Amino acid sequence: AQTYKVAVLPGDGIGPEVMAEALRVLDAVEKKHGVTFQRTHANVGGAGIDNEGKALPDTTVNICKASDAILFGSVGGPKWETLPPDEQPERGALLPLRKIFGLYANLRPAIIFPSLTGASSLKEEVISGGFNILVIRELTGGIYFSQPKGIDGVGAARVGVDTMRYSVPEIERITHVAFQAAMKRDKKVCSIDKANVLSTSVLWREIVTTIAKEYPEVELSHMYVDNAAMQLVKWPKQFDVILCENMFGDILSDEAAMLTGSLGMLPSASLAEGTFGMYEPSGGSAPDIAGQGIANPIAQILSMGMMLKFSFGMIEAADAIDKAVATVLDKGYRTRDIFQNIAGEKLVNTKEMGDAIIAAL
Amino acid sequence: AQTYKVAVLPGDGIGPEVMAEALRVLDAVEKKHGVTFQRTHANVGGAGIDNEGKALPDTTVNICKASDAILFGSVGGPKWETLPPDEQPERGALLPLRKIFGLYANLRPAIIFPSLTGASSLKEEVISGGFNILVIRELTGGIYFSQPKGIDGVGAARVGVDTMRYSVPEIERITHVAFQAAMKRDKKVCSIDKANVLSTSVLWREIVTTIAKEYPEVELSHMYVDNAAMQLVKWPKQFDVILCENMFGDILSDEAAMLTGSLGMLPSASLAEGTFGMYEPSGGSAPDIAGQGIANPIAQILSMGMMLKFSFGMIEAADAIDKAVATVLDKGYRTRDIFQNIAGEKLVNTKEMGDAIIAAL
Ligand SMILES: CC(C)[C@H](C(=O)O)[C@@H](O)C(=O)O
Ligand SMILES: CC(C)[C@H](C(=O)O)[C@@H](O)C(=O)O
Numbered sequence: 001a002q003t004y005k006v007a008v009l010p011g012d013g014i015g016p017e018v019m020a021e022a023l024r025v026l027d028a029v030e031k032k033h034g035v036t037f038q039r040t041h042a043n044v045g046g047a048g049i050d051n052e053g054k055a056l057p058d059t060t061v062n063i064c065k066a067s068d069a070i071l072f073g074s075v076g077g078p079k080w081e082t083l084p085p086d087e088q089p090e091r092g093a094l095l096p097l098r099k100i101f102g103l104y105a106n107l108r109p110a111i112i113f114p115s116l117t118g119a120s121s122l123k124e125e126v127i128s129g130g131f132n133i134l135v136i137r138e139l140t141g142g143i144y145f146s147q148p149k150g151i152d153g154v155g156a157a158r159v160g161v162d163t164m165r166y167s168v169p170e171i172e173r174i175t176h177v178a179f180q181a182a183m184k185r186d187k188k189v190c191s192i193d194k195a196n197v198l199s200t201s202v203l204w205r206e207i208v209t210t211i212a213k214e215y216p217e218v219e220l221s222h223m224y225v226d227n228a229a230m231q232l233v234k235w236p237k238q239f240d241v242i243l244c245e246n247m248f249g250d251i252l253s254d255e256a257a258m259l260t261g262s263l264g265m266l267p268s269a270s271l272a273e274g275t276f277g278m279y280e281p282s283g284g285s286a287p288d289i290a291g292q293g294i295a296n297p298i299a300q301i302l303s304m305g306m307m308l309k310f311s312f313g314m315i316e317a318a319d320a321i322d323k324a325v326a327t328v329l330d331k332g333y334r335t336r337d338i339f340q341n342i343a344g345e346k347l348v349n350t351k352e353m354g355d356a357i358i359a360a361l
Numbered sequence: 362a363q364t365y366k367v368a369v370l371p372g373d374g375i376g377p378e379v380m381a382e383a384l385r386v387l388d389a390v391e392k393k394h395g396v397t398f399q400r401t402h403a404n405v406g407g408a409g410i411d412n413e414g415k416a417l418p419d420t421t422v423n424i425c426k427a428s429d430a431i432l433f434g435s436v437g438g439p440k441w442e443t444l445p446p447d448e449q450p451e452r453g454a455l456l457p458l459r460k461i462f463g464l465y466a467n468l469r470p471a472i473i474f475p476s477l478t479g480a481s482s483l484k485e486e487v488i489s490g491g492f493n494i495l496v497i498r499e500l501t502g503g504i505y506f507s508q509p510k511g512i513d514g515v516g517a518a519r520v521g522v523d524t525m526r527y528s529v530p531e532i533e534r535i536t537h538v539a540f541q542a543a544m545k546r547d548k549k550v551c552s553i554d555k556a557n558v559l560s561t562s563v564l565w566r567e568i569v570t571t572i573a574k575e576y577p578e579v580e581l582s583h584m585y586v587d588n589a590a591m592q593l594v595k596w597p598k599q600f601d602v603i604l605c606e607n608m609f610g611d612i613l614s615d616e617a618a619m620l621t622g623s624l625g626m627l628p629s630a631s632l633a634e635g636t637f638g639m640y641e642p643s644g645g646s647a648p649d650i651a652g653q654g655i656a657n658p659i660a661q662i663l664s665m666g667m668m669l670k671f672s673f674g675m676i677e678a679a680d681a682i683d684k685a686v687a688t689v690l691d692k693g694y695r696t697r698d699i700f701q702n703i704a705g706e707k708l709v710n711t712k713e714m715g716d717a718i719i720a721a722l
Contacts, residue, residue, distance in 0.1 A: 085556055085557045085558075085563065088557065090557060091557040091558065095558070120484075121483055121484055121487045121594055121595055121596075122482055122483060122484065122594075123481075123482055123483065123484055123485075124484075126482045143504075143525065143558075143559065144558055146522075149559075149560050150560050151560050151563065151564050155529075156529045156530070157528075157529070158528070158529050158564060159526060159527070159528045159529075159564075160526065160527050160528075160559075160560045160561035160562075160563065160564035160565070161507075161524065161525070161526050161560060161561065162504075162524075162525040162526075162559045162560055162561050163522065163523070163524055163525075164504065164522070164523040164524075164525065165520060165521065165522050165523075166520070166521050167518075167519070167520045167521075168516075168517045168518070168519050168520075169517070194608070194611075195446055196446045196449065196451060196452040197446075197452065197456070197504075197505055198504065198510075198521075198523045199510050199511050199512050199521045199522060199523055200521035200522065200523050201521075202446065202512065202521065203512050203519060203520075203521035204521070225611075225612055226611045226612050226614075226615040227615065229590065229612045229613070229615050229616040229619075230615045230616060230618070230619035230624075231619075232616075233482055233483075233594065233616060233619045233620055234482055234619055235482075247555070250555075250586075250587045251586055251587050251590045251612060252590070253587075254587040254588065254590050254591045255590040255591060255593075255594060255616065257591070258590075258591035258592075258594045258595055259594055263591075
């Protein structure tokens with residue numbers, strides 16, 4: 001039988017709790033599909049700092065290198081907030097992981113589940129029937145990683161510098177990801193830039209327009225990032241796939257996620273060329289509710305589903321997980337974060353939500 | 362009697378129509394306060410391109426230089442959208458004006474008028490009672506203006522580059538603007554950055570923290586830009602003054618403006634050191650409704666009010682304009698863009714709205 005190697009990095013806060021449920025669902029997938037997921041646990045984030053002295057320990061990197069995919073929980077918490085930014089759990093783990101493994105394509109779905117429209121801060125008339133946006137964010141280029149970057153000079157003469165740089169191949173490959181995703185969805189790509197101000201955006205727009213010709217069925221539009229921040233609020237349903245460079249994607253994917261009102265429900269995938277990828281919930285480590293067994297495991301479970309799909313090609317198994325989650329929500333199962341206190345809801349804890357999803361599978 | 366010189370740049374689309382109303386209100390202010398506003402009209406944007414060959418003609422720059430303030434309408438339209446970005450009405454007029462006149466401090470209020478909460482796409486419970494955010498955006502630095510910027514190389518080997526740079530004095534002066542504004546409001550400043558990734562943000566956060574000590578009554582918080590994009594959607598009332606570098610301010614001020622649902626109501630000021638400033642509505646030139654006499658002149662009138670306050674120190678006159686607008690809205694006067702078809706509303710055109718505001722003055 002097929003064996004896949006998964007590096008399991010639960011991290012901090014609610015990370016270990018929701019990871020436990022995702023792994024139980026993975027057990028169910030193993031049984032159902034006759035495959036083996038060989039799992040190796042490793043420290044990351046605050047757990048890395050506390051146990052091995054840094055947010056991304058070398059042992060963790062090596063375990064990831066020996067694996068076919070990374071299943072990531074969440075990192076961070078007040079305990080480590082006073083460290084220098086470079087050493088903090090989020091930045092100190094995520095940026096090096098992205099760079100080391102060439103995770104250039106970040107897929108962040110922002111979905112309103114029809115049964116959960118009440119959780120959005122948007123009006124019913126703006127979101128009725130739900131919406132389904134896929135933000136595709138370039139993840140290893142732009143102002144995050146380009147040089148020069150730093151603070152020069154001393155005292156009042158200091159100057160801070162960051163550089164935003166994009167090459168043609170960097171733009172091409174992420175554009176293909178966006179158009180290929182759109183082909184399987186509503187066949188619309190909205191490319192975000194600031195081409196009226198940024199040279200990187202002028203090049204971005206040109207290359208995206210050229211690549212688009214290879215996908216004649218897909219409708220391409222361009223939007224300035226400031227306008228996109230407005231349009232998301234005004235009428236999110238106008239979007240299908242949103243294609244962004246790294247920093248614009250950081251901002252807009254978070255805005256879109258919050259518009260759904262269900263941050264605890266949203267998975268994400270960060271893909272390398274080939275089949276390697278890292279999968280993590282969009283929300284944070286929620287230290288305020290950690291250890292109580294009440295966190296929502298759905299984002300972690302859906303992230304695991306994305307792993308099945310993108311790293312292991314198990315489309316059917318991934319779809320079954322998406323469906324099981326939808327079923328369980330339709331049946332009224334709610335963890336505290338999505339409980340609205342209306343008729344038909346059943347308040348459950350982390351483990352009970354896991355049980356329900358496994359049963360629905 | 363006191364005489365002030367105002368450069369009047371109506372621009373394109375609805376610009377001239379709403380400007381006409383602002384100037385009629387200015388006439389009323391002249392009479393009431395015994396001052397003279399000597400006005401010189403000049404071309405800008407598409408009108409500049411069509412009449413004098415560029416978006417910001419030299420004659421216009423000279424007229425502005427000979428004035429105490431610039432009252433700006435709005436620019437842009439489909440006619441000029443195929444020009445190179447540099448030459449287009451928006452970019453070609455606004456960026457040089459900001460640079461030439463050192464307009465480093467952009468003030469963009471995002472206000473929900475209590476009588477207009479229905480226009481927001483946010484739920485009633487999120488915005489009940491309205492909100493009042495002032496975004497202070499640094500406007501002459503950062504990735505908009507720093508070098509190197511451009512596209513190097515040829516063909517597939519091309520690389521686009523932009524540079525984000527901030528010096529200590531640049532950060533200091535905009536920080537003072539934010540804290541001084543907060544002193545006259547709810548005494549809270551939320552400074553936006555991406556200090557976990559950007560070096561400019563690390564310097565930004567340090568300098569803002571230092572300057573804050575000079576304003577012990579004001580509460581300072583820091584927020585990452587991605588989180589800010591979320592928090593604005595989630596609970597806009599948490600904000601008083603939001604302090605941003607140039608690009609973050611571009612994105613977040615537009616997001617905040619759209620959350621109010623009343624883009625046609627929001628003024629803005631772009632201030633130089635001293636008393637010189639440029640005042641313009643936050644919305645666009647709305648070419649689709651231009652020439653019909655139905656545009657909402659309130660943003661232009663409130664922008665003129667900001668001019669009275671910031672460039673001419675006429676606080677009382679400015680407050681009277683704000684109050685007149687509130688009165689007229691309370692009485693139910695609505696241009697088409699804010700008409701909700703509910704009891705007590707009177708649908709009016711551009712000129713009738715101007716009349717009502719002048720009467721209320
Ligand atoms: C923690 C931070 C460096 C990271 C980013 O900005 O990419 C986070 O906000 C994210 O979006 O994954
Ligand atoms: C037109 C453009 C250059 C400008 C900007 O990005 O500053 C506009 O979006 C604004 O916010 O005034």
